[in-house]
Amino acid sequence: MARLKDVTDEPDVDAFDFPRVLAAVADPIRLSIVLQLAAADDDLSCGAIEVPVKAPTATHHFTALRQAGVLHQYYVGTSRMNRLRTDDMERAFPGFLTALIVGATRKPIS
Numbered sequence: 879m880a881r882l883k884d885v886t887d888e889p890d891v892d893a894f895d896f897p898r899v900l901a902a903v904a905d906p907i908r909l910s911i912v913l914q915l916a917a918a919d920d921d922l923s924c925g926a927i928e929v930p931v932k933a934p935t936a937t938h939h940f941t942a943l944r945q946a947g948v949l950h951q952y953y954v955g956t957s958r959m960n961r962l963r964t965d966d967m968e969r970a971f972p973g974f975l976t977a978l979i980v981g982a983t984r985k986p987i988s
């Protein structure tokens with residue numbers, strides 16, 4: 879079985895900073911990452927998440943989300959896995975992540 883290794887620069891829940899979270903999810907690429915993770919049945923590797931940028935830029939986007947506390951990353955072998963920190967976000971900012979996902983996926987009224 880592959881060893882799991884966490885990426886360690888994620889903030890604790892009590893250190894979440896709402897402006898930093900807002901800035902992280904305001905970017906369209908990062909919002910897309912959040913929506914793909916929210917729609918997934920399981921954790922996703924970075925390579926399984928579709929982003930319209932090259933790997934170094936994608937790494938920057940994942941880092942911004944991780945350091946804001948929006949997602950958790952860990953390694954399984956050589957794959958970096960991602961999952962939303964849904965419970966932690968709910969504790970820090972009740973209803974925010976759910977409202978973000980619902981609002982971002984709602985179809986505009988024509």
